[in-house]
Amino acid sequence: MEKARWAVSSGIDSARVRETGRSDADPLPWERPDEAGPPGRQPAGARILGAGLRAAVLLCLVTVVVHLGAVFLHVAPPNPVSRKYGRQVDAWVFPLFEQNWRLFAPNPDSVNRRVLARTARTAPDGSTQVSAWTDLTALDxxxxxxxxxxxxxxxxxxxxxxxxYVDAFGSDDTARSPRAVMMRKYLGNIAAERVAGHRGGTFDFIQLRVVTLPVAAPGTPPGGRPPAPVENRILPWWKVTPHGK
Incomplete structure (x- = not known):
């Protein structure tokens, strides 16, 4: 009986040894070409996406730091850093991020201004076609x-x-600084976009007219005689990016 039990036990052990030997000879999971890679390793697409997100976050942080630094140098009292990098700071701040203190010390307009614009285009026959005046202030x-x-x-x-524009040019329309040229282009682009959005059409030139009217006295009836203009300023024709084409 003891020999029989030993034989059965020996047979089971031998089978286990043979099975274990075959399992050890098999290739590892990550060595099989038809199975996934080693555990814990991300696919290439996920790694590229993660690197792109990190780069985007870093770029946003750098942009915020540069913007805050430029605005600080713009509003801070003159110092060696602002004098050295004044041109770069102005190029970053103007005209979209211009700062002023009117929020704390308001300076409301004491007159009413109406900004009007008209456009011109060259017809196929070579003639110049000029539009009627459009009241941009009324549209606003x-x-x-x-x-x-x-x-x-x-x-x-x-x-x-x-x-x-008035701060940069004064009473005439001669540009004497790079900022004046920039403000002229800025004002012209705004007017061109307003006209194109209102009535469409094609045009290559634009001209502005600014009518300054005094504020009506209290108690003036609405249908009364309109006040005489204090100033009627007509600006030169400006070349703009062709619109409506």
């Missing part, structure tokens, strides 16, 4: 009237662009 007012959430750009973009 109509866009915000009765609107509980009026657009900031509709209220102030054109007005602030004209104020910046």
């Amino acid at each position: 007012r109509a866009a915000v009237e009765h609107d509980p959430f009026p657009s900031h750009t509709a209220q102030n973009l054109l007005r602030r662009a004209w104020a910046a």
Whole structure:
């Protein structure tokens, strides 16, 4: 009986040894070409996506730091750093990020200004076709009237662009600084976009006319005689990017 039990036990052990030997000879899971790679290793696409996200986050952080530094140097008192990098700071800040202190010391307009624009294009026969005047200020007012959430750009973009133009040019229209040239292009682009969005059509030149009117006295009836303009300033024709083509 003891020999029989030993034989059975020996047979089982031999079978296990043979089975274990065959298992050890098999290739490892990651050595098989038809199976996935070693555990814990990400696919190439996931690694590329992760690297791209990290690069995008780093780029955003660098942009924020540069922007805050440029704005700080712009509003800070003159110092060696702002004097050395003044041109780069102005190129970054103007005209989209211009800073002023009117939020804390408001300087409201004491007059009413109407900005009008007309356009011109060269016809196929060589003649110049000039449009009628378009009241851009009236368009802005109509866009915000009765609107509980009026657009900031509709209220102030054109007005602030004209104020910046006057600050850069003064009473004439001769550019004497790179900033003046930039503000002229900025104002012209705003006017061209407003005209193109209002009536469409094609044009290559634009001209602005700014009519300054005094503020009506309190108690003046709405249908009374309109006040005489204080200033009627017509700017030169400006070449703009062709619109409507």
